Amino acid sequence: MAARAFASLPPWLRSGRVLIGLTIVAALAICALLAPQIAPHDPNEQNLLATFLPPAWMHDGDPAYLLGTDSLGRDVLSRLIYGARVAMMVAVFASFGAMIVGATLAYIAGYFGGRVDALIGRAVDVWMSFPPVILSLILMVGLGIGLRNVILAIILVDWTRFCRVMRSEVLVIARKDYVAAARLLGFSHARTITSEIVPATVPLLITLLSLEMGVAVIVEALLSFVGMSVGPQTPAWGQMIADARQYIYDSPWGLILPILAIFLAVFGFNILGDGLRRTLDVRVTAQRT
């Protein structure tokens, strides 16, 4: 019975990768949404009598601090849970923003071709001549720290990832017969793009979106590591790493745990994206069967 129910699911939900990815991402999303309810402590509450505690299962561990404490006696688990908030907010909003900007330009470039295409192509070239790390850092200098500016900076850096890949896809689709047919039926350019071309690119779009969420988590982590992200009052994983790095000999756990959190989040988005690519991309599926 269960096996039949499983078989009746759409193929993308039957992929092991998609399931693993969804589980990880959902767990992180729950942490982020319910942080005040789940976290055992206030993430900024200091206990200077209990600094550098190792996780509870270690020799000197304290069950009240499941994953130990940092240099100011703050609860690492609670900070990790609250850190998921920043990571997930950035992942969702920055990647959707980058998708909207990048994909829109890609539809315009790929559909109209010619000068418009060349102009957008040159803009991508200009952006690509800047390493993303450097560009995001410079943008943060210009915009100032804060969650909204981190999201904006990542959108301004990463729209090219969508634009480059989508453009070549749109270029192929726009030359298909059914698109020409839509034009002959008297569809306007805008309607042809939205009702004929956009649906054909949705699988690729979803895959890129999932991968971009992983990239956004990484960029936020490195910006907060440098101290150019959300500011010292908001717990963020990169910031926890920067703090713990100074006390590497006192407490390696303070460094290991946020590293694992970042890895887990990025892995979740990547394996989800990889699974979706395999199940949604017609060409990959066709190759395998």
Place this chain on the structure above:
Amino acid sequence: MLATVLTLIGRRALLSFLILFIVSVLLFIVLRALPVDPAAMSLPPNATVAEIEAKRHEMGLDLSLPRQYLIWLSHAVSGDLGSSIQFRRGVLGLVASTLPATIELAVLAMLVASVLGLAGGLALFHVRGTAKEPALDLGTVVLLSLPEFLWALFFILVVGVALRWLPFTGRIDPDMRLPVTTGFLLIDSWIAGRPDIFRSAIEHLILPSLALGIAFSPAIMRVLRSSLLDVYQEDYIHLARLRGLGEKHILIRHALKNAILPTLSLMGVQFGFLFGGTLLVELIFSYPGLGNLMVDAVRNADLPIIQAVGLTYCIVVLSINTIVDSLYVILNPKLRLQ
């Protein structure tokens, strides 16, 4: 053939200059949007408003933005990129004294990324269709999820702190002194005949370049694998098999030659990203290169340095792209004929 290649490279270089110009304009606008006042920053805190105004006038900050840019450009073209607000030194000198360290690190990391990427790609291709494929495939997703700064921290924890095998701060042991000739320690130590310094420099480079190289290798692996898979669909591979050629011979003499081209263009893009990745790796390993200069300038809002270092990164990336594109043209017989 040489003429075609040179024309293509020339056109590419010209385009790079155009891009550089646009980038410099954009950089100028972004940095002028800042809420900080360089004039007030370069004066003591007790300066009067009148003094700050005078300084603003002296620095040309009261001029229109396009005028300011043109002044900056005319200076920049003659090699004057202004002076740092915090160090009170010429920015060009600061960049020149840190760039070799970063290039040394980046070149070694590119070597690591190429070797791992190509070997990994061949391994992935080799296990196609076998029971090992899913596991190795999953391995690449894991690798793709670990950015360079996590590798850097991991290596410091394991190899530096726990095992104490290798040093993880700076470029050489702190008590070593070496006269600067080229700025590249690996070259300067040879010139000075100091194998001990050469060794120390190599030891200090191992962990940072491994962290960077490993982080940028999985993308290369995947592209090489998929281009090899594409190539193996072609008729000439079947033909070679029919001619009775060995699988190894087919792979090396026929398939690899064609599969390497898409891999090469991806490596160009990756190396551009890798050069940007040096910033965090330098920061984590306290490696005195361009990245540390940049982070320092960002924290102190030292605009002339941010501007110059930003442009330097851009110039290096454009040079990498030009070099890779030229290699592509040289290796690709189809483009050579046109």
